[in-house]
Amino acid sequence: MRHVIDQAAAWQADGVRFALATVVRTAGSAPHPAGTSMLVAADGRVVGSVSGGCVEATVCAVAEDVLAGAGPARETYGVSDDDPFAVGLTCGGTIEVTVREVTADSPLGRVAADVAARVPVALVTPLDGAGAGLAVGAAGVSGSLGDPRLDRAARDAATGLLGRGESGIVTVGEAAPGPGCAAERALFVRSFGVPPRLLVFGAVDFARPLVRIAALLGYRATVCDARPAFATPARFPEAAEVVTDRPHHWLAAHEDLVDASTAICVLTHDARFDVPVLELALRGRAGYVGAMGSRRTHEDRLARLRDAGLDAGALDRLRSPIGLDLGGRGPEETAVSIVAEIVAARRGGSGRPLGELAGPVHAPHPLLNSRSKGTVESEFLNVRS
Structure with a gap:
């Protein structure tokens, strides 16, 4: 989009x-x-x-x-x-x-500028086609629906959806408007939230295609490695940032950036680096935490994390060995398996072949049937790109 x-x-x-x-x-x-x-x-x-x-x-x-x-x-x-x-x-x-x-008065320029600047913004358009539309976000309101009272109601409804990262149809105003009230209008609110983050710890060869594929899906990737010879922008041109630091030091200083949409991939494959950063990650809010390594490495890693005080609930969040079983080989195919697991975790997919499953191929998002003012009437998507 x-x-x-x-x-x-x-x-x-x-x-x-x-x-x-x-x-x-x-x-x-x-x-x-x-x-x-x-x-x-x-x-x-x-x-x-x-x-x-x-x-x-x-x-x-x-x-x-x-x-x-x-x-x-x-x-x-x-x-x-x-x-x-x-x-x-x-x-x-x-x-x-x-x-x-x-038309020329549509606030598309404002929306595009906010999206480029990674500022959450919502585009509000009337379903009856009357009015240029509104852009609603941290920078205020741009554009108009043709009625100041309707603009205020639309702003409040759009702000609520934007805060939840949802898009959908809302109804604002009054069916039988009185003094000071706007007539009822159906609006479509398209929310543009902040892109999800991918934090890759370990600037290894497997990280390069992983960052490249994730960027195609709209992720804002950060690559972190303690080795300056490996952590270079030239090796990761699709990354939003490449930093030289010990993984757990960087994560501890940037825990505020991590939320439920964040995916953390630990590819260091070295207990000196991966255990400290995994301890932080598994105590945090990331929606996906995966670590590369063999099954033997995984068992050793679990023992070290238990010794660090992590309980069974935290350890159950760890996806290791990282990725889905696609039978792939090499960095590129491994990256596909990792991204596939991230998508499945984010969207609630099973990771099984679609041919083995029954029901719709495209699983529906939650449907809210309420038609009260300011509520979503249609299926919504958690928009993060």
Whole structure:
């Protein structure tokens, strides 16, 4: 989504006419979560995707109509049992997509700037197409929905969702507005949170493809090693930072950066380094803690961590030997197995072949059915990239 927002802001600044198509609601085995967007320019250029290819051509046709003056559109795409040739999703899910022309007063530039600066920000757009939209974040509110009272209500709702890292439809205002109250409006809030962190301790060969793959998934990677000859930016061009320090010293000084979205990979493969940093990591808040090494190394490591005072609950959090069993060899295939385990841990996946499982291929996110003001009506995604 980052590249879509960047391109949208660039087109807007250059005066390019284009429409923004956004998935606002999903059901069943939908290919992409709510918030996924696609741009369609008046000259035919397309950036992004809303379904992975199933309905893109139809959405482009809708966007052409919007740009021709038809006004904002809201379409639902799913499986049609009545007409097997109807446009729909082969995965069996359903998506609801809004398509609207982006105007010069839309706050996309502010959103793109905040995302680039790693500042959490939410983009609020009205589902009825009226109003330019709002950008809500630490820098305040930019743009407008056309009513100051509605702007304030939307700001409060967006702030709540942004704080939880959620995207979805909210309803604000009053169905029967009185004095000082805005009329009820349905809005879509797209939250852009801070990217998750990957902390890699040990600037070994396995770390290089690990950082490269994680960067493709939107992780902000830090590589730390006590050896200056190995901890160099030239060896890890995709890393956000490369530091020379003892792993446990660095982690102790930066524990405030670690949260449930953080993945910690200890690749030092040396008890002098990995045990102290693992002791800190397993006492902390990281959602994933993995360590490289053989099963014999793992047993020795567990004994040392027990001696350091870690209980069974903390030790159960350690994923070691690190990675899923893919049968891979070498740094690149090992990195794939590690990232696969990180994704499975973050998304609640089993790590088993999909062919062995029943149910939707794309597991749904929690659905909140409440339709009260300021609550999410659709499936939400913990947005961190």
